[in-house]
Amino acid sequence: MPSPLKISPQPRKLVASQQVSTRDLLNTFFYYRWTAVSVVLIFLVLGGAVALLVPPTYRAESRLLTLYAGYYDMQMDRSTNRAAPAFDPTQVVNVEAQILSSPELHRSIVAARLDPSSDPETIDKDLRRFEDRLHIEKVEGANVIDLSYVDSDPQRAAEVLQQLIDQYFRQRAGVFSVGRVEFLVTQRDRVRAQLDKANAQLIAFQRSNNVLNIDSQISSSVALHSLLRQRSLENDSSYAQDAGTLATLRREAKAIPATIELFRDNTEVAHAVDTMHLTLLQLQSRRADLAARYLDGAPFVQQIDQQITDVKGAITERTPHLISAVRAGHNSYYDTVQDRIMRLSSDVAGELARKEALAKQSTETGESLQRLILVANQLRRMEIDRDLLVDSFKKFSRELEQARIEQNQVDTASSTNVRIIQAPQPPTRRSNPPLLFVGIGLLVGLLAGALAVLVRSTLRETFLSPEEVERRLGLPVLCAPMGPPPPSPPLVRILSGLLRRSQPQPAA
Template identity: 50%
Template sequence: MVISTRARPPRKEGVVYTHITTRDYLNTLFFYRKIALMVFVWTVVIGLVIGLLQKPAYRAEARLLTLQAGYYNQSSVNDGTPAQPLEGQLVSIEAQILNSSELHRAVLKTLLGPNASRKQINEQLRVFEKHFRLEQDDLASTISLFYTDTDPKRAAEMLSRILTEYFDERAVIFTSGRVSSLAERRDVIRAELDKLNANMVAFQTKYGIVSIDDQIAHAVALQGLIRQRKLENNGALAQDRSTLASLLTSAKDVPATILLFSDNGEAARALDTMQLSQLQLEARRADLASRYMKSSPFVKQIDRQIKALRVSISQQKEKLVGVERYGHNAYYDTVQDRLSVVSSNIKGEIARQKELEDQLKTASASLQALIGAANELSQMQTDRNILTESLRSLSRQVEVASIDRIQADSASSTNVRVIQAPFPPAQPSNPLSMFIAASIVAGIVLPAVTILVLASLRETFLSPEQVERVMSLPVLSAPVMPAKKDMRRWFGGGKAAGDGTLLPASYPQRILYGRTITAIDTSSDAPTKLVMMISFHDHEGLLEIVQGLAAELEPRSSRSILVLDMASTPDNPLYGTPNDKGELPWQFGSGENRSDAPPPEESVQKLLEFLPVAGHDIIVARPREGTLTLTPHETTALFDSLRAQHDYVVVHAPPVSSSFAGVANTRLADATILVVRAERTRKPVVLGLKEQIQEAGGWIVGVILTHRKSYIPAFIYRFL
């Protein structure tokens, strides 16, 4: 049997379980319930202590209403309808005054007296601004003032002092020196306006300006007329130049003497007679050619006659002579006259063009001078309009400022009205119930944050769903441990596990190992199955898992179950020492009678010590030397020999933390099962072990999760 080439189900790579259920959240919550409860209790206790130690604080309140007033407009332009202020603009102006440090210093000076030092004022200012608070409502145009103190009367008194200093200071801010400043500014503008009027009169006299718009219009019209005449002259000049060039081109081919008479009639008549004879001969030849062959004497004779006649015609053409008579060409004189007229026109148009250009330059210079004078005059007029408007606006502001000064001198007539006067409060602003509620809210939030942080830092497993999501492998068995120590142990044994942990007996074996055995049976097509059981540490419950699996495999096999113990040492035999009968004790239930199995081969007996199990059809094989160190070929031969004797061979591999032999031999096994301990085995360790087994060629069929607990109470779990 060749183990390395046996058929296996296709491996599913990249399968990731991402679904997180409500059970996962509840597992995490109840796993950290002690820490969460401790954080909740301490948070509530600290909140209560702070609430009991905190002194009661009373908060006095005053409210102001802001109305529109003329002295908000501090600009120098106030013509026509006054602009409406933006939403909240008036409230913001008054809030800046109320919240200014200078106003607060003035209040403190009235309390501390004139002999207070700067350091004392600064210290009291920090305390004052810590207890003082201002809120503004832009829609309602109201300002709310709050002052907190342990003495309610003192809180109301401080707000009263603030309002008193506020009305005095804002009157100074809005009206101090405004009337005299506006009047002085008005006089300066009036002097500048008088000076500008005198300059405009002198400027118009200097440039002779009567109506600048009419003068510019006349200059523009004159310039347009000259430009039009110039364009017309340029067009005529271009036309005459083109005419002259055309006449010069035509005059080159006009001779002064031309042929008057030419006669060659007699020679032409003789030539026509010979050509007529040639046509007659060609017609006769065509008639003979239709009746005789080309080689006939008649046809050849007529061809010779036609050829001789053609030679005579050619000679006659060369000797053709006519009579010619020459005389003076009258058209030549007409062309010369036309050239003289066009040349004189061109010279006149060139002289007119020069004169028009001079006139156009003069008109343009005059127009530019008028435009410059108009711009300067327009600037003067604009400045005069601005100064006039400024003078009018300042005059109006002087009148308004005088009225505002009279109004602001009295606090009862100001636009800011006190709609809620400060009054000593009766109830504190920091009652104990507020601290209790805040501590309860913090006691709920802080444990949640603590659980979130701890869950993100935790690297161990709590449930089978977490194992499947992280490792992308199915969990074959994950029994829940009992909550009490006196319950029967895992897998129906009634004895403690190898590490003293109690195991549940309420689970039937078929439920605990049903999926595990199914995964083993379907792992390959081999008639016998060799299962490699691997864990990273020796405290993850692998011993109990192997014993329970072997006990469950008994009724499924006609031959004994072999457990190959590769993890025991002479000093620490994991499966115990044999009794007087040479049998090993087994902590899981009662099994079947031992079947009659043939003895193993002699070579195998030299390597392994075979010990039967009391009350079970199970054999435990241990290395005689304490360790099993073989070459790959020897290991393959050993596994083949064991397969031949048993239907199921369960290999208890040594922990990976101390030996790599189990991982190296996973390629020879039909199925490899990882054993992971809940709350103990770290995720990076298991993922690294999985990668090592897959790189070694092993086939991992699933994971067994041991020492799992039920964190969710039964009255909650029944609804899941």
């Protein structure tokens, strides 16, 4: 079926023009409306996805107020009695901001939160991350410094910011001093009183224990104790030797007689015994002669046997009763042994008495040595305490002089000139809410949709209205086909179908 024609009632004389009217713009946007809607929806979906995927971050904030007082109120140079230039309030804020921005301050915070064995590369990496998350701003028109720290954990963000403020006050305290002169004077006077008391106690202790030179007294006591110990050992050795010799002599003296045999005369006894043995030999010789001539049972042989038996019996019976002449005398060796026994007994008794005396003296010397050692220990403790007080007094005196010199150079106040007007608290709201990403996606989608419409309108090769044809070509339009509208993009058709299905159907 042919398209209907639109007939112009009267031809007009037109001139070609390149100007674009508002109607043309509206026609262009209406013609590519589904393209713009698709681009906006795509960026809205991307913004929602980013809002769901990006982890939440929290911003902990704090505020510091700097006052024009304290260290910065230096109107007079006291050392030279010349006026010193005063700090401008803006300069005060700049100085405190510079201290807060100090890399060493940041490095100390990062190092405190890391393991002590971390390498410098790890510390530098965390330091860069820390400085990226930290923001320090000066409020214009006020002596206020805004601090903020961003982290995924709200509690950690507040803790890190609190650590930064605490370390900042500690660092600036190292630069400025507060009331040091009065404090050092009080401490020096207190240490001086303690030192005088310690000296008095030390002198009283030495007098009560009769101590003049404790080291010399201990050395003399140790030498005396060693000498007594040596003497005791020597006495014990002599006692053991003499006691052993005395026991041996007493045991051997029991076998030594007081009298000994000097002379023994046995001539007559030997003559009588020899006569009886001679008679016995004669009888035995005669018996042998008779035995050669007669039988053993013969009367002569039996008579001789009886005589031999009688002679043997007489020898046996009379030999013990024979008396010989014996002469005895006094044993001089016995006297020598007894004299030595008496001398050794006297030595042993003397050594026992010496042993008891040495033991008593050694005990007394040991007790005296122990007492001196205890006194020396107590004395050394008192001297150490006195020396510590002396060192403390010297230290406080030096620091007092140094503080007075510094006080002459700079007039310091007793209180700091920085106040915390807003302490860091764990934030309850995210610094990157989801609506932020959705809004950014909508804004970028609108801009991208307008750009897409502009690009498509620039690349198209058709006209959208008869007026555009007449304006572009400078020719009148006699008729224009009224065709169907262009098809919608697939994404728009899908979304439109979903919307129609979600709407309630009217009742039949």
